Amino acid sequence: AQKVTQTQTSISVMEKTTVTMDCVYETQDSSYFLFWYKQTASGEIVFLIRQDSYKKENATVGHYSLNFQKPKSSIGLIITATQIEDSAVYFCAMRVSSGSWQLIFGSGTQLTVMP
Amino acid sequence: DMKVTQMPRYLIKRMGENVLLECGQDMSHETMYWYRQDPGLGLQLIYISYDVDSNSEGDIPKGYRVSRKKREHFSLILDSAKTNQTSVYFCASSLRTKEVFFGKGTRLTVV
Numbered sequence: 769a770q771k772v773t774q775t776q777t778s779i780s781v782m783e784k785t786t787v788t789m790d791c792v793y794e795t796q797d798s799s800y801f802l803f804w805y806k807q808t809a810s811g812e813i814v815f816l817i818r819q820d821s822y823k824k825e826n827a828t829v830g831h832y833s834l835n836f837q838k839p840k841s842s843i844g845l846i847i848t849a850t851q852i853e854d855s856a857v858y859f860c861a862m863r864v865s866s867g868s869w870q871l872i873f874g875s876g877t878q879l880t881v882m883p
Numbered sequence: 884d885m886k887v888t889q890m891p892r893y894l895i896k897r898m899g900e901n902v903l904l905e906c907g908q909d910m911s912h913e914t915m916y917w918y919r920q921d922p923g924l925g926l927q928l929i930y931i932s933y934d935v936d937s938n939s940e941g942d943i944p945k946g947y948r949v950s951r952k953k954r955e956h957f958s959l960i961l962d963s964a965k966t967n968q969t970s971v972y973f974c975a976s977s978l979r980t981k982e983v984f985f986g987k988g989t990r991l992t993v994v
Contacts (some may be wrong), residue, residue, distance in 0.1 A: 803983070810987075813973065813985040815982045818981075859926075863980060863983075868931070870928060871975075873926050
């Protein structure tokens with residue numbers, strides 16, 4: 769079975785600091801794809817960044833980067849120089865062929881960035 | 884500009900009425916999805932479509948049906964809406980192994 773777990777329900781940080789959000793996944797597939805999404809206060813769900821399981825390099829997009837630890841089945845999201853507008857709910861997700869390529873979501877982490 | 888468009892954005896219906904939610908995408912994605920999101924329950928997959936007329940049930944298909952006659956268009960139909968179908972509905976699309984792109988959602992209230 770496939771599963772994605774986010775244990776941090778909420779995190780608060782000061783503006784301009786760095787935050788890491790944790791995510792662990794379970795799958796028996798040898799090849800899989802990991803994603804992070806952000807849901808804003810308006811409800812919009814935005815794709816942020818992706819990591820393919822066969823790639824050793826951690827993905828980076830703007831001030832988002834990933835800490836991919838394959839032996840630990842872990843894919844942490846790192847946001848550097850946080851801004852107030854980064855406040856949102858962050859979802860980790862996975863796609864695997866044995867799951868018919870459906871997007872399997874974690875439960876989300878609420879990030880609050882304080883001035 | 885690549886996007887997933889949902890119409891309408893807000894809808895109020897009476898119990899027992901039929902509801903049609905429409906979704907379009909301009910990225911030629913073969914896979915499209917319908918999710919609902921309720922407070923505290925996260926995103927739940929209703930239906931997934933792998934291409935035209937190739938639809939599969941997701942985790943909560945009861946009370947819903949879908950139609951996909953063109954690759955760029957995917958509809959969600961509620962026949963005789965119920966109050967427990969009040970929710971926010973998201974349409975999404977993707978290539979098979981790539982990132983999924985979401986529409987802005989439709990807030991449906993059934994009274």
